[in-house]
Amino acid sequence: MKRNLEKIKEIISNPHEIKKTNMPNLLKNFFDKYIKISHIEKYIGDYPTFIEPVYLEENIKIGDDVLLGPNVYIGANSEIGDYVEISNTIIFEDVIIGDNFNLENCIIANNTQLSFSNYRIKDCILRGLANSERELEKFEF
Amino acid sequence: MTDKEEIDIYRIKELESTNLAPDDIRDLVIQTKKQVERDNDIIAEKIHQDLLKNNVKSFDIVGAIGAGKTAILEHIVEKLSSRYKVLVVCGDITTRVDANRIEKHNAETIQINTGRECALNAYHIHQIIKNKNLQNYNIIFIENVGNLICPSEFILGTDKRITIVSITEGEWVIEKHPMLFKMSNIAVINKIDLLERLGTDLDKMINDAREINPNIEVVTTSAKTGENIDKLMNLMGL
Numbered sequence: 001m002k003r004n005l006e007k008i009k010e011i012i013s014n015p016h017e018i019k020k021t022n023m024p025n026l027l028k029n030f031f032d033k034y035i036k037i038s039h040i041e042k043y044i045g046d047y048p049t050f051i052e053p054v055y056l057e058e059n060i061k062i063g064d065d066v067l068l069g070p071n072v073y074i075g076a077n078s079e080i081g082d083y084v085e086i087s088n089t090i091i092f093e094d095v096i097i098g099d100n101f102n103l104e105n106c107i108i109a110n111n112t113q114l115s116f117s118n119y120r121i122k123d124c125i126l127r128g129l130a131n132s133e134r135e136l137e138k139f140e141f
Numbered sequence: 142m143t144d145k146e147e148i149d150i151y152r153i154k155e156l157e158s159t160n161l162a163p164d165d166i167r168d169l170v171i172q173t174k175k176q177v178e179r180d181n182d183i184i185a186e187k188i189h190q191d192l193l194k195n196n197v198k199s200f201d202i203v204g205a206i207g208a209g210k211t212a213i214l215e216h217i218v219e220k221l222s223s224r225y226k227v228l229v230v231c232g233d234i235t236t237r238v239d240a241n242r243i244e245k246h247n248a249e250t251i252q253i254n255t256g257r258e259c260a261l262n263a264y265h266i267h268q269i270i271k272n273k274n275l276q277n278y279n280i281i282f283i284e285n286v287g288n289l290i291c292p293s294e295f296i297l298g299t300d301k302r303i304t305i306v307s308i309t310e311g312e313w314v315i316e317k318h319p320m321l322f323k324m325s326n327i328a329v330i331n332k333i334d335l336l337e338r339l340g341t342d343l344d345k346m347i348n349d350a351r352e353i354n355p356n357i358e359v360v361t362t363s364a365k366t367g368e369n370i371d372k373l374m375n376l377m378g379l
Binding site for chain 2: 046047049051052065069071087
């Protein structure tokens with residue numbers, strides 16, 4: 001799994017060179033092959049809703065009324081805000097997601113900070129430090 | 142899926158009780174609550190159509206914790222899994238205990254941990270089936286979160302809803318939960334192997350179910366001995 005994640009990280013590091021049509025399969029193959037059952041034993045938060053499979057690495061903070069899954073991977077030290085819904089999405093390590101986000105079929109690069117609220121997006125690579133939607137580095141696929 | 146359907150589905154959210162709403166937003170809370178109920182029904186109908194289109198039989202299994210939902214499903218899945226491709230969705234506040242039990246009988250399982258929610262809703266089920274190729278399945282069972290109250294708020298779009306109670310819950314359990322029995326196709330009264338010892342008034346339970354819902358089928362079972370499981374499966378059309 002780790003090697004595949006590193007490969008995906010490398011692919012999204014050059015988002016302008018990505019072949020968009022490959023991205024849905026890249027996500028699907030990752031989840032089909034590596035995230036078959038949930039790994040949700042350790043997180044900091046108050047009983048979110050999980051639809052299998054969801055894989056959480058170490059030291060992840062999850063807000064209130066959050067729905068994760070199916071097909072979610074979240075890297076270490078990431079923070080998920082309140083009222084967030086995420087499905088079919090890879091979030092790399094050290095990411096911050098604001099309140100009331102809905103992410104579907106997305107890949108969020110490591111160290112991304114989405115420090116704003118109320119945002120719905122699908123089929124995208126997201127990265128950067130953003131205090132509003134305008135500041136977001138977004139690459140649709 | 143159309144954009145409108147997407148928006149309809151997105152709107153599903155649990156709401157605070159209208160009794161707690163301050164006067165100035167009470168109307169808004171009531172309108173939103175009504176909208177949520179409509180939204181759940183829209184999604185449930187979409188689920189139902191998707192399952193029908195793919196010839197998948199589907200059942201929503203409801204009952205209190207310890208009534209025997211999982212034990213009965215273990216019997217049914219054991220009998221079906223060699224002939225049919227079975228998917229079982231298990232709803233629980235937390236843990237994977239039920240899914241692990243059912244998986245031993247060769248069915249694919251998906252656990253939903255609802256956290257603070259006391260029932261599965263159509264949105265949860267839609268999130269699962271939109272990520273599955275329904276052509277790969279013949280039968281889907283949904284084992285709802287264990288209680289007899291909250292699931293009556295949310296239909297899930299299945300062919301049939303089956304409510305399971307046990308005689309250990311006392312002979313008043315059906316009378317005290319009319320909503321769920323009104324919305325169910327089959328009432329199962331389980332643990333009849335304990336009838337002699339407990340002296341529960343089984344006839345009252347059967348009559349209560351029929352009085353609340355004259356169209357309901359009633360079957361008494363023992364998941365422990367397997368008694369009448371075949372009869373239940375016949376009523377389910379399996």
